[in-house]
Amino acid sequence: MVQYENLAGELLKKATTKGASSGDVVIVEGDSFDVQVRLRSVDKLSNAHEKRLGLRLFFGQRTAVCSTSDFSRESLDRLVEDTCHLARSTAEDPHAGLPEPSPLVSPDLGLYDESLHGWKIEDKIHLAVQAEAAALDYDARITNSEGANLSHAGRRVVYANTHGVVGSYPVGSVSYSVSPIATADGLMQRDYWYSAKRRVKELAAPEAVGRTAAQRALRRLGGRKISTCDVPVVFDPETASELVGSIAACVSGYAVYKGVSFLAGELGQSVAASSVTVLDDGVIPSALGSRPFDGEGLATRKTTVIRNGILESYLLDTYSARKLGLRSTGNAVRSVGDVPSVSHTNFHLAPGNHRPEEIIRSVKRGLYVVEMIGFGVNHVTGDYSRGAVGLWIENGELTYPVEEITIAGNLKEILMNIEMIGNDLEFRGTVASPTLKLSRMTVAGN
Amino acid sequence: MAKELTKAEDFFLKKFNLNTLQLEQTVGKALGKRIDYADLYFEYRTNESVSLEEGMVKKAVKSVGQGVGVRAVAEEKTGYAYSDEITVKNLEEAARTARYIADDSTVGKPVPVRSGSAQRDLYPIQTPVSDITIQKKIDLLNRIDILARRYDPRITKVMASFSSEHKVILIVTSDGMIVGDIQPLSRLNVTCIAEENGNRQVGSFGGGGRGDYSFFLENGRFEEYTKEAARQAILNLSAMDAPAGTMDVVLGPGWPGILLHEAIGHGLEGDFNRKQTSAFTDLIGKPVASELCTVVDDGTIPGRRGSLNVDDEGTPTHRTVLIEKGILKGYLQDKLNAKLMGMAPTGNGRRESFMHIPMPRMTNTFMLAGDSDPDAIIRSVKNGLYAVSFGGGQVDITSGKFVFSASEAYRIEDGKVTVPVKGATLIGNGPDVLKRVTMVGNDLKLDAGVGTCGKDGQSVPVGVGLPTIKINSITVGGTRG
Known part of the structure; x- marks a missing residue:
């Protein structure tokens, strides 16, 4: 992340030489995973990596923001140019500006679970399958399913501004949901239940989530x-x-x-x-x-x-x-x-x-x-x-x-x-x- | 070869230093013995937005996004991976991940591809909207601000925004197609707040499409958007609380077509019907509406917000008849669901971006005109509601229950439109509501071009349309019993 903190500093410096009076940079980089199982087997599986950088500049009381996912030198030079141009075009707003300078505090709130890294795909699929199965097996009137969905995302957020404030933190979340369909007298009802947490260990048990989802769908029948x-x-x-x-x-x-x-x-x-x-x-x-x-x-x-x-x-x-x-x-x-x-x-x-x-x-x-x-x-x-x-x-x-x-x-x-x-x-x-x-x-x- | 393809293909190959053979190899790598279909979706998108409030344009934002999504399909299963760094290494990595779902380690051979681009351009533009100077857009918003305040001294706040998008896509498929498209999209929105004696009301209007910037300046469009927003805000100052209970409802032409989108359209998307989770499951060939109703989804109307030359799987868009004289005729399909259901794709496979898996979505959904005079429709109602504009709607696809909220509505008393009402919500049952349509007007109108549809966390631009229609006894949720 040091490299991104440095990159942010460089961009702000470049913008300042082009006349910007102040500004800040946000960089977010992360991975995400998503699996949907339906009727006990995998339906969709998706894996991704993404990063984005946003630059906000002030020219006195005028401001604009530009962002990109292309971190090439050429693209970032263009980003600084574009932001300067846009910011100069907007109206003067007497209330615009960075906050008063204050030192950055960044308590560790335990927002990222390292164990997400080593979590095997098979185990994630299994959790979703178990949760859906708990709903499907709960009652004969559970006749179909929109499936169970499990996803997690982790990212690192970097912030820097021209007051010299620089900081970063990792953050993640994991969640899964089950959407069973109950049928009676030819009419269908769908409901769902879910568990969403920062940490894998804190998730509710798949049996409980599936069972609750089934109960919720059933109680809507008739x-x-x-x-x-x-x-x-x-x-x-x-x-x-x-x-x-x-x-x-x-x-x-x-x-x-x-x-x-x-x-x-x-x-x-x-x-x-x-x-x-x-x-x-x-x-x-x-x-x-x-x-x-x-x-x-x-x-x-x-x-x-x-x-x-x-x-x-x-x-x-x-x-x-x-x-x-x-x-x-x-x-x-x-x-x-x-x-x-x-x-x-x-x-x-x-x-x-x-x-x-x-x-x-x-x-x-x-x-x-x-x-x-x-x-x-x-x-x-x-x-x-x-x-x-x-x-x-x-x-x-x-x-x-x-x-x-x-x-x-x-x-x-x-x-x-x-x-x-x-x-x-x-x-x-x-x-x-x-x-x-x-x-x-x-x-x-x- | 269509010029969009040449432009889009050149654009990506040059920008990311790739060649056609590498694309053919990547599709091949995503294919294995057990993979039925694979595709690559390249996207490069520039978005720009300026907005005005408190009489000044104090915000301008611009973003550039790029990436590629690689998909592998095995029967019902889809594996997907995407990356915002477009390199051969990342493409290969993504192809490997996508293939994981088939539990298949075999790698296919390169797939030779040929041009499959649409031989038409529904949105030829002279100058990309992003090339129009920022100053011109700022001037436009400032004119809107003045215009709105002049409309009535009770207009106390004006917010306006202009957003544009320029999207270049390239799709390479294992059925041997390479399809490119350049998709412009822009939108102008105006919101006004009116205040009088502590009563504060809001009015909004806007429009847009896949055209040139000049679209907004022609035919008094921006003036119309502004006046409409101001008029609605002022009107709502005198609006009464909405009635509650079951009554006849007349929907005005245009944007109220959102009813079709919510009540009917979603339930006819192929995925829900293949999984048999839609309230419309197995109803093809059966009556689902009164004989007066013919409903189509048409992605081929030039310049419309919901139109596309090709969908996001490279299939040319179509005009699909969903309901013909009351009988359910067809579903909206993407490739996967069409294949599994033994039907043909309808050009409705859409996705929000390279980060998303395509699924069946609507384009422009509307009901064809009937032959009733709109005034006669109003005159036929003894006690009811006349709804002419809506905020938004939602549907539970499985139970068929839908809801939408009126932003401009009036009571109808003894065949006459009387007082404006606010806060009216309509609720009904999709497979049932069109059966209650007893009159259809001769005044079909498409909406002004602001619709965005959300499904499974993905937003895509759509259009709707409707003639004036009368629906017998639908539940209106208000506070006055």
Whole structure:
């Protein structure tokens, strides 16, 4: 990696001699592997190596980014020329620029598993086959499968800027999923289950993942449509995470300063039920959303976004923070070919103290949501209307599956209407939530 | 020999210091006794984007990407390897990895190849959009900003972006073809925010295709995109909450064709039908729509966003009839699924880039015009919804359930379009929804050229189209019961 750190330094030096006042370089190099098995044998297998380099330059308050996967001398010379040319063409933006100089901190968060290197292809295939088999063999009504997919990726990220900040870190992830199909009365239902981690050893057992996938597909058989109604709605942790993900998008500094978030201008205001606390924590060891430093070389941290219902912080990088007169929260992400932007790290709603069964039992008549589809989320207004699949709750018990319905509300009300919070928080991705109960939503059906 | 091939082949051979024999040898190396088919996919792509917000073009980005993907197919199995360094050594390494799936260590002989390029060019361009100076694009965005703000003082924010792509591909196949193509693609998007008394609403519009930069300046196109975005934002200021429940829905012409894409198109892709995981499995020859409906997928319309001279496996694109007068006629196929199903490829094998394995995808999917007057269609509805623009949609291919969200919609009361409504979502069942189509308008329109379809993590540009249609009783998800 020293060679890439040197390369980054050379490019920045060259750009400076061409008149750039400051800039930074990101280099990402990595390998990825993907295998899909279907009906117990390999369907697709893919292996890859890739690298990319992105150069961002400032000419005073003007800026541009260029990137390439071609590291030849000729290509990189062209890259510097192109970036200078583009940057000189853009408008002067008073808020543009690198962060204030600060020394780079890069804690070892255990984000890379060395054992991924020696993992034999046969063993990976076997794991996927076992997981799918566990689903196929679970019940006679599991009649088909979209297969099981296992993939892992590892890469090294190098960052350098003209303040002399240089750093790099390795990062990896491994995941697999199973998608069985259940059939009854000639109608098919598909569902899936998965495990995603930084380390191979932390993955859930294939038998458990396959079995859960089968159970999830089976419980959707015989789905009914219900009449339009206003009822309490319980979100399982998967669908609750999607709701929480919408909050993450709406507290991004960019959405806020552009005024395209319903949470713009709400800092310090009550935006959720007082039981709701939402955090973003970038330094949880070996978690999928952790990173040792952000896309601008700033330290990542734990940020309380909503504390007891009060909106306490947005998620910010340097630019969006300057636009809002605030300070970066270390949430810059940098895709190699673009200017920095904001992303959450490990974004979650803090657990409450209700067991999930207890939450379901508290509902006399309502909906337990297990899947949402469609893109009916308007971040500007908070309007929320999505297709849903769920289980009908009658007298505190899960009864029959329901489908071809929508659930609708507005995120402002949804956050205020959170009535019970489960104790079942588990990080399965970069956004997590325990089971949530909303006092009411509109369910549209017949 | 078609000029695209000559240009694309020369381009890659020269740039990476390769010769045709080396390509023939690599395809041969990916082939073994148990490998049915192998191909190489070379790609060199330049992307550029400028964007405006807060009255200034403060962002310009450009990227260059290159690489090669090597694929080996044995019956249902696919082995794939790719690299962003195009060298003989990497090609050989990739061929070895790809062949792994067949558990086969035999190596095939070089495969002689001949030109298989399409004898047509659906997107001849005078000047690549990337050769137009950055200043011209910046000026265009600045004009849009002024135009949008002039539309109405309640427009408080304007965001606009112009993106272009120039992609050169070369495909070498073990069935002896070498096929090249140069694929331009550009898109202009405008988003406006309108504000009034604390009420904030958004409107978006855009368009594009595989043409020259002048496309955006002709026929008042950029002005139209701008006005549409501003109009929609202002309109939504007075929109009521959407109704909830089952009602008759009239879809306007053009972009609402996304309904066909979600509800029908995906379910007719060959892979899901070969695996029998689609709600449309085994329905060929059976009625899946009302007799008024004829639906096609056509990758051969000049200049359209979803069009291609050849697909990403080198097969020339086609016009494929999916549904004819209500009867299911065909699937969309790539080479692998066509072969396994004993059908012919339809030119629908597409991939996002050299990093991806091709699969059956749509191109431009639309319903042919009927003979109803659009006004008569509206007049026929007592109480319903008129949806003229949509945000996005999604489908569960196995159960057939689909969802899409309206970004501009109105109530229909006693045969008249009345108040605008926001936040309406439509949900239905793919194999069932077109059976409920009771009127089809004579006003077929294709969308303006902004569609991107995602499947299995791969995004590809697509087009949709629709005449005005009436669907009896579909579920509308809103908040007003």
